[in-house]
Amino acid sequence: MQRSLMVILTLGCILPSFLTTVACTTKKTAGLNPSETLSKKAEAAAEERRQQQLLEEAGLAEQQSAIAQERERFSTDNVHFAYDSAILTPIGQNVLNRKAEWLRKNLSESVIIGGHCDERGTTEYNVALGERRAVTAKKYLNDLGISDSRLKTVSYGEEMPIDMGNNEEAWAQNRRAEFNIE
């Protein structure tokens, strides 16, 4: 089995190179002949097909990378909140509008919304506050027509900061609702 595969592969490599050698030889020695114009046309057609295919592939790849980017963006764009607040800001609402758009395009996807807090509140209160944040984001998506069954929430309180810093910038990053595709 392995041996016959090797034979085919070898033939596959030798045969095309043999053919081109023959073609070149013909060109040099025989000059113009009827078969030459024919083969040129065929060559051009093949080239065109090849180009077309490449274009299509490139288009497909582009499309796919756009999809991947959108997906990536869906999971990395967080909704941020003011200190000790679970109320959506206009910016937060915009982020959620884009999330809803994506969820409408990707009907088979479900999402876990994680609620997070900065470290300043006390531990248990932050679990409750993080939950309010996740639930607020979820309800907003529900209102935009995203089915309840596709959205779960879980609060992580202050347990999973993205920025370990002890300053306003870090805290602002950490006060968030995160979206994880299930």
Next chain:
Amino acid sequence: MNLKSRFFKFMFKTTLNTAVSFFLLISAAQSAEYDYLKFTNPFIKKIPIAVPDLRNMNADPAVNELTRRGADRLSSNLAFTGFFKLLDRSAFLTDPQKNELIPSNIKFKNWTAIRAEYLVTGSIKVFEGDMIEVEFRLYDTFRENLKVGKRYKGWKNDLDRMVRRFSNEIVFNLTGIKGIFNSKIAFISKKSKKKDIYICDFDGSNAQRYTKTQSITLSPAWSSDGQWIAYTSYVRGKPDLYIRNIIQKHGVVIRKKGSNITPDWVPGRFELAASLSFSGDPEIYLLTGKGKVVKRLTNNRGIDISPSWSPDGKKIAFVSKRSGTPQLHIKNISSGGLQRLTFVGKQNTQPCWSPKGDRIAYSGMLKGLNQILVISSKGGDPVQLTFEGDNESPSWSPDGNLIVFSSTREGVSRIYVMTAIGTDQRRLIALPGQQSEPSWSPAFSNN
């Protein structure tokens, strides 16, 4: 329970009777008066007490190590309470090894001269190789009388436990309140993003890991008989409530939709309150120890968490955001009456009702940092007890005289303890990683 402690228990039971009769014998002359020390501020004017080395009843100098250890442990136990001033042993006018401390020979003037108000004498006898017999006596040096005396038998390794028992006797005898020396502290220790429960002795010693969740575990809470512990853990990906028998470790999980957090046991019952958010927002419920919902205790949109029972089990203090910011409220369970307790500050959380019932400790945010405050359970002005770093999670000692809490005053979060009025603040534990959320157990009776 291992064989050794079983044996100790057995020995103790048998010696308890002898100890009682022994006690009766030597204190027969004493009237049964209960004039406990009444102090308005016991931690400011500490009671001077002398604890000389125990008397070595064997000729063997190797036993000296035990006689010193007994006195050292007893001294540090008494000092821990914040009530006592331990007098310097080098100032003593009496040599404990020279028969001057046997009951009939004590010269109380030698002790009042160095301003000791109380004296604890002890002796230790090693027998059959690894067994010890230990006697302790507490004297009032001014009245020149015996307050309490006990004799214990057990293994050499049980010396610390015997000392803890007599420490309990001393505190009970002088204050009328059970000592805390058999109590434990549960707390959370965080290492490489994982949080687990650890349990240590009242003074921070013998810390042992209790849960091995490899996850995030929060809010340990002891049942009032000390047999059960409830906590929140993310073992199954979200905050669920675990109720476990402390020894056998069996129990139940409450894994309703949403967050299942902040348990607190009803005093004297196998029931607890906790905040569950399955209805859509966090509300406080009364649950059985088996995890069944008995009834809903709060009804309000928004955050209602962190119940803490009054010692009579009739009320809960809890955190509610109903007025816009998290504030402490008190709910009367039978009447349903509700009262807001805190009005100063924008974030007041983590209430812990004192065992005496008169006060509530909590965390309040001041200038961006949490501090421990105490407020009367009837309301009024709070008193701030901590000032350095971020301080959270106050929990009362079972006698109500101390508060354990977490603090970042020396960098990362560690466990600290202070008296109920905020004096004698010191660190209890420093394990690798960070420690938080201490919870003091009830005062276990002598075990």
